[in-house]
Each structure stands twice: as C-alpha cells, then as structure tokens.
Amino acid sequence: MSAAAPETQAGHSRWVLRVNDAKKTFEDGTPALKDVSLEVRPGEFVVVLGPSGAGKTTLLRSIIGLERLTAGEVWLDGARVETANLAETRRKVGMIFQGFNLIDNLSALNNVLSGLLDTRGNLATLFYIFKRSDKLSALQCLDQVGLLDKAYQAAGKLSGGQRQRVGVARALIRQPRVLLADEPVASLDPMIAFTVLSLIKEICAKQNIAVICNLHQVDLALRFADRIVGLSDGRVLLDEKPDAINEDYIRRIYAGHGQGMYFGAGGGPADDTIHFDTLAPGPLP
Amino acid sequence: MTDRSIDGPPPEFGIKALTMVVAPASDHAGGLDLQGLTDHLSREIGLPIDLIRCENYGEAIEALASGAAALGWLGPHAYVKAARDGHVEPFAVGMPAGGASPNYQSLFVVRDDSKITTLAEVRNHRIAVGDPHSTSGYIVPRRELADIGIRIESESDFAEIIQASNHDDALRMVVDGAVDLAPVSSVNFDENLRSGIIKPGRLRVIHRSPDIPGAPLVYAAALAPDLKRRIKDTVLRAHEHMEIGGYGGALERYVDPAEARAKLLAAYIRPQWTWRTYLAIGALIGVIWLVAVDLEVDPMALMQSAGSYFADIIGRMMPPDFSDLPALLLAMLETVEIALLGTVLAISLSIPVALCAARNTAPNYAVYLVARVITVFFRAIPEFILAMILVIAIGFGAMPGVLALGFHTMGFLAKFYADAAEDVDFGPIDALNSMGAPRMQVVAFAIVPQIVAPFIGYNLYILDRNIRMATMLGIVGAGGIGYELQAAFRMFEYQRVSAIIILIFATIFVIDMISSRIRARFQ
Ligand SMILES: Nc1ncnc2c1ncn2[C@@H]1O[C@H](COP(=O)(O)OP(=O)(O)OP(=O)(O)O)[C@@H](O)[C@H]1O
Ligand SMILES: [Mg+2]
Numbered sequence: 001m002s003a004a005a006p007e008t009q010a011g012h013s014r015w016v017l018r019v020n021d022a023k024k025t026f027e028d029g030t031p032a033l034k035d036v037s038l039e040v041r042p043g044e045f046v047v048v049l050g051p052s053g054a055g056k057t058t059l060l061r062s063i064i065g066l067e068r069l070t071a072g073e074v075w076l077d078g079a080r081v082e083t084a085n086l087a088e089t090r091r092k093v094g095m096i097f098q099g100f101n102l103i104d105n106l107s108a109l110n111n112v113l114s115g116l117l118d119t120r121g122n123l124a125t126l127f128y129i130f131k132r133s134d135k136l137s138a139l140q141c142l143d144q145v146g147l148l149d150k151a152y153q154a155a156g157k158l159s160g161g162q163r164q165r166v167g168v169a170r171a172l173i174r175q176p177r178v179l180l181a182d183e184p185v186a187s188l189d190p191m192i193a194f195t196v197l198s199l200i201k202e203i204c205a206k207q208n209i210a211v212i213c214n215l216h217q218v219d220l221a222l223r224f225a226d227r228i229v230g231l232s233d234g235r236v237l238l239d240e241k242p243d244a245i246n247e248d249y250i251r252r253i254y255a256g257h258g259q260g261m262y263f264g265a266g267g268g269p270a271d272d273t274i275h276f277d278t279l280a281p282g283p284l285p
Numbered sequence: 286m287t288d289r290s291i292d293g294p295p296p297e298f299g300i301k302a303l304t305m306v307v308a309p310a311s312d313h314a315g316g317l318d319l320q321g322l323t324d325h326l327s328r329e330i331g332l333p334i335d336l337i338r339c340e341n342y343g344e345a346i347e348a349l350a351s352g353a354a355a356l357g358w359l360g361p362h363a364y365v366k367a368a369r370d371g372h373v374e375p376f377a378v379g380m381p382a383g384g385a386s387p388n389y390q391s392l393f394v395v396r397d398d399s400k401i402t403t404l405a406e407v408r409n410h411r412i413a414v415g416d417p418h419s420t421s422g423y424i425v426p427r428r429e430l431a432d433i434g435i436r437i438e439s440e441s442d443f444a445e446i447i448q449a450s451n452h453d454d455a456l457r458m459v460v461d462g463a464v465d466l467a468p469v470s471s472v473n474f475d476e477n478l479r480s481g482i483i484k485p486g487r488l489r490v491i492h493r494s495p496d497i498p499g500a501p502l503v504y505a506a507a508l509a510p511d512l513k514r515r516i517k518d519t520v521l522r523a524h525e526h527m528e529i530g531g532y533g534g535a536l537e538r539y540v541d542p543a544e545a546r547a548k549l550l551a552a553y554i555r556p557q558w559t560w561r562t563y564l565a566i567g568a569l570i571g572v573i574w575l576v577a578v579d580l581e582v583d584p585m586a587l588m589q590s591a592g593s594y595f596a597d598i599i600g601r602m603m604p605p606d607f608s609d610l611p612a613l614l615l616a617m618l619e620t621v622e623i624a625l626l627g628t629v630l631a632i633s634l635s636i637p638v639a640l641c642a643a644r645n646t647a648p649n650y651a652v653y654l655v656a657r658v659i660t661v662f663f664r665a666i667p668e669f670i671l672a673m674i675l676v677i678a679i680g681f682g683a684m685p686g687v688l689a690l691g692f693h694t695m696g697f698l699a700k701f702y703a704d705a706a707e708d709v710d711f712g713p714i715d716a717l718n719s720m721g722a723p724r725m726q727v728v729a730f731a732i733v734p735q736i737v738a739p740f741i742g743y744n745l746y747i748l749d750r751n752i753r754m755a756t757m758l759g760i761v762g763a764g765g766i767g768y769e770l771q772a773a774f775r776m777f778e779y780q781r782v783s784a785i786i787i788l789i790f791a792t793i794f795v796i797d798m799i800s801s802r803i804r805a806r807f808q
Contacts, residue, residue: 127557127558128557129557129558130557132551132554135554136547136550136551136554139550139553139554140546140550143550148495148496148550148553149495149496151553152555
C-alpha cells in the first residue's frame, strides 16, 4: 500500500493521517481554513481545541472529502485523499457526531449495523437483514460500549449518553484506521461526557485507532488528549502534549473570544469586545 | 511458593504442587464442582492440585495475585478486577449442559407467600446480600436497585442488611424467613431447584437482571507459558475423558474464552423478521391475488392484446388537430382560471378551519370536533358530485366549478395544515407561553413559521391537482377545456382529442415548473 504513494516522504508510515497546508475558502468567500498542517499517528488521541468558527468542523469534513479543499492535501493511511478514492478513504474512517445522528426508529443493533452499509450494499440489507457474522460483530461493539442489553431497544428511546455510545459502536464496527469525532460530548452531562470519552480513548488505544476529536471543554482535552492542537481563525496556533499546555496557551487559542479565563483566575470572563452598552449604559430612551 | 518461576528446575516445570482457589459462590459440590476436573488435570500434568474453597472473594484474588495460588475460579466481577490488575488470565469457560448459553442473571427472590411483587417494594424489608465482590449477589443487584433509587448498602433503605456467605446461604435465609428477600445467581437458584434442596413453589422471583457473562477459569499471569498451555489444553479436552463439572453443576465442556465470548454474543442474535412478518406478507399477497381474480383482472391477457388496442387508438388520434388553437387556448385559460380561483377559495377557507381542527390550536374540544367533521365531510364528497349539484342549482358556467373545487380541496388543505400544526416542535411554543404571549401570537410566531414550507408545498400541489380536476368538471358543464374535450369525444374527433390532451399536458408541465421554482424559494 505504501509503495502506491511514491511522493510521500520517508517514514510516512508513522502517520496514519496527514494534512498538508490545507486551505478552504467557501463559495461565499468565508476563509474557514487558512493554513492547517497536522499529523496523527496510529492509536494517537488528538484533541482539536478552538473557539467557535475556528474551522474545526470544516477540518474534519475536509478530511473525509465532505468539503473540497481549496489548496493543500490530505493523506490517509498512505494514500492521498482525492475525489477518485473517496469511497476507499471513507471506508477507513469512522465518524461520531455531536447530535449523534442515529436513526431513532431503528434498534441500537441496526444503527450499529448501518456502519457497515458501505460494504454491504446488497438487497438483503435493504430489508435490514445482515449476515450472522455481521450481527455478532455489531453485538460485540455494543458490548464494548456496555450496551449489549439495549441491543433491541429503539435508538430514540435511549438516553443521550447511551445514544452517543451507540454512535461510538457504529463508528467502531467499521474497524477504522481513523476516528473523527466532532464535539462528541457537547450535549452530554459532565459525568456522561467523561464516560463516553474514556470509552473512546480506551477502545481506540487498544485497537490502535487514531482519533481526532473536536472539543470545547479544555479540562476534558487536558485529561484525554495525547496531543492538543489549538486552532484559531483557520490556523494551527499550537500543537503540543497536554502537559506542555498552560493557561497562557489556552488564552492564546481563545484570544478575543471571552473564554480566556477558563482556568478561573478570578473575576468575570476576559471580554475585550466593545459593547455599545459600555458606551451608553442603562435603558434605551 | 516463590520457586514457581519460568526458569525453575525439573521435574515438570519446577513446581511440586499447584493450588486452585475457588470463590465462595456455593457451599456444596452440586453447586460448584471442580474436584473431578482438578483430579483429571492433576493426573495429566503430573502435579498434585490442592483445591481450596475460599471464605470470601478477596481472599481468592489475593492468593492469585501473590502467587500462593496458580489456578482459580473467581466469578465475573472479581475476575474482571484481578484481570485488570494483570494478576490473572482466563483460559477456559464452562458451557452448561444442554447447549445453554453461559450467560446467567441475578435474581431477586422472595418467599412465595411474601407481599413483595416488584423491585420498588423491597424498601424497608430485610435483605441478605452477597460478598461485595460477588457479581450476582452484590454488584449487579446494587446497580439494579440504584436505577430505582434504592441503595443496597444503606441501612436507611432496608430494615436489616445481612451478609450471606454464599448464594446457597442467602437462599436458605429467605426460605427460613431470616430475611425477606435476597439477590442470588440464577445458576445457584436453578441448581438448588434441580437438586431438590429448595422445593418448587417455595420461592418466587420478583426481578431478573440483564445477562451476566459466565466467569472463566483463570491461571496466575506469572505461571510458566508451557505449563499454562498444558493446563489449558487438558481442561479444554477434559470432556472427552470424563463427566465434568463447574459452576452450576454438570457442564458439557470447557471452551476457549474467545469461543465462549462468541457464544455469549450469539445468545443475543434474534431474527430481523419473525414468522409473523412473513405470514403478514403472505396474507397480503393472497388477498391481492383473490381480489384480482374476483375482478377478473388478467394481467397476462392484457399484456398480450395491449399492443393491438393501443396501436388502433393511437392511429386514430394521430396527427393531433390544432386547427382551432385560439379557441382551445381560451378554454384552457378558463380552466386554469377556475382552478386558480377554486384554490384561492380553498386556501382562505381552510386556514381558519385548520386552526380549529388542530388540537394544539383549537380553542376548545367542541370546536375541534366540528372542524374535523367539516374537513371530513368535504373530502368525502367528490367535486364531481358537488359540481353536478351546483350546476343544477345555479346553472352552467365557471361558478359551480370554482365552488366545487374550493370546498372539496378546502377539506384536504384543512386536514394537511391541521396535521402539520400538530406535528410542530413544541419547544418554541413552550418558550412563548412561558413568556405569556397571547394565544394568536403564539400561533403566528411559533407555529406559522414552522409550517410555511409544507403550506406552500400543499397549496401548489392543490393548484396542480385542481387544474387537472377542473378539466374534468367541464364535462359536467362547469366550463373550460373539459367541455371541449367532451364535445370532441362525442363527435368522434379523436385528432382534436389528442390536441386537447397535449395542451393539458403542456399546461400542467408549465405549472409544475413554476411551482418547483416557488417551492425551492421556501425550502
Ligand atoms: N457551508 C458553509 N458555507 C459558508 N461558510 C461556512 C460553511 N460552513 C462553515 N462556514 C464558516 O466557516 C467558518 C468555520 O466554521 P466551522 O464550522 O468549521 O467552525 P467550528 O470551529 O467547527 O465552530 P464551532 O465550534 O462553533 O462548531 C465559520 O466562519 C463558518 O461560518
Ligand atoms: Mg463545529
């Protein structure tokens, strides 16, 4: 497989995913990614931190070709991602969504099985009929996320945390090389968020799956990341191990976004935007 | 015991004896029988094996961790804990006789004459619990109780909490009346019934937990690899030589943990469609077939003779006769006008009716009922009939057509809108209600914006269908192109008929193009 990618530099196999000088300007002229380069090793858990609008979602979508980069390239598992091999690329990727994106009326098991559909496009699966071996691996994935006894429950009737665990199982059944998670715990309570991230981290480390996870919670990022990438205004501001990250770094990532004092150094949020209210306080005439 | 290392001298791996520790899941051989297996193993590997039944789970874990014991059976929870810490490795899982799955459950049992019938009622009763490491005697029941807000370790949630030394002990306490209930392993419960220790009907199960995977036999991680392999091979093949036993009594055989895991998962496989589904599909096909037979619909015959029929008809209709185009266009225009006016009438009538016919916008139930009846009534009468009645009442012309279309499709639209209004997201409604917005403003702000898209869609669909229906209405004398069409048919002017059909098609096509443009705007 590596021989098919002659342009790659020596030692590329250390990276399962590589983003080179990615730029993305949307049709309406919004520059979402200005210059992003990133390398992820197998089994590594990379957290992307950054204020709203930094381009985190755009980055993940570009990796699997849901957005076309304006410039730059993405390498996945030794092959350059391009329109011609999108299907192959996606086969190696599992995705977890903030809103879970499960099919509520289907059972947890069938939701997990839907992760296999790209390679099971036959008549039987149109009627939700899967091979026994596929069902077994789906049950195994549900077992890994601790939901075996909910296998036949409709996904819509599960709690938020359970639903995201089904989302994780659906990504895992693909046996991906890379797992992309866009704010997977944004709508979960702190305890459940912790559990879900622990599960993702534990399973992916065991199966050598690389994870890129967009997060908004600095504390969770510091707790789970092997590496933290700070994205701000479409650029990589920092790319460090979590123990190298201190308050200054966080302040830089979130500069001008009113989140600089996340570490609670006292006082209100460091908000340096000028509101008209500051000019003329009090009720309007 | 420290000489149990990999590089120890002979004979046989440098060890003179092995110890096997067994967690206290049962206190009699019928419930947890490993003696036969260890005797066999001892003969095969040429080492005496000491079988020790521990007082509690902690002791068993400790013995395996410290190297004092080489083999063990710990139950699921203690096994997971010891394996996490790297002290033990699983090598065999017992398969129950009769091909059952190695999964089991934690059961909450009460005496048959007890008043307790559900888990929620166990509060303030006397309970016998298992060892804190016992999976089905403590860990799982604790979770099951926690789910309904009862804490198994809390003196204030129970009248008395007694620690049982094993599942058999706990069962005895329930039978003897020392406690009111006890969570126990289904394996021990079944075994006690089977062996007659507990009489059938004496105890009642009030709650059953989800499945718990059967626990494996383990060896200490530090054991020499060669010895591990021989132990595993011997145990996995033991059933070829003897009747084997384990947790729950007689076992069919021991299998590799990976295989056991596959079996465990396989116990969860259910068919996607049950026989009921297939039966329903079969019945449906049967009914359709019978109906076709009853109506003397013969698809084969139709297909065979269709060619000649159509050739004849089409031959007579060709070429279309557009000689009278201006008159036809005028008639077509009249039809479109009738449809347009009818649709406008339908929309204006349907909005107030719909608001009364949706449960969340109706002022009260009586109005709701009346509105629903109105929508059903006008949908039920075909516009064809309405138009005929109106033609008799008010005479020929466009007027009966407009009224017939307007009232009939009002029934449709009102139903569509009412259903759409009932399906809206209630979040914004709650938000506005919480801020005290007046009723009609709630409708205008929280419901109308949510249903504009389907509203536009339905209206355009109704316009489209009204143009087609207006064509038909001409036939009963309500004006427009339908009248021309009927006249052409009457005079056997089939070429003119085809011209009119083409004209209608072109009109509908243009309307369709316009409406998809409009629809796209409002998506
Ligand atoms: N389809 C699109 N068309 C135009 N602009 C877009 C599109 N998608 C995103 N953008 C813009 O690109 C920028 C980056 O958006 P992106 O969704 O990647 O941010 P994000 O870091 O994921 O933010 P958040 O943390 O709020 O999810 C934003 O300015 C956004 O408005
Ligand atoms: Mg985003």
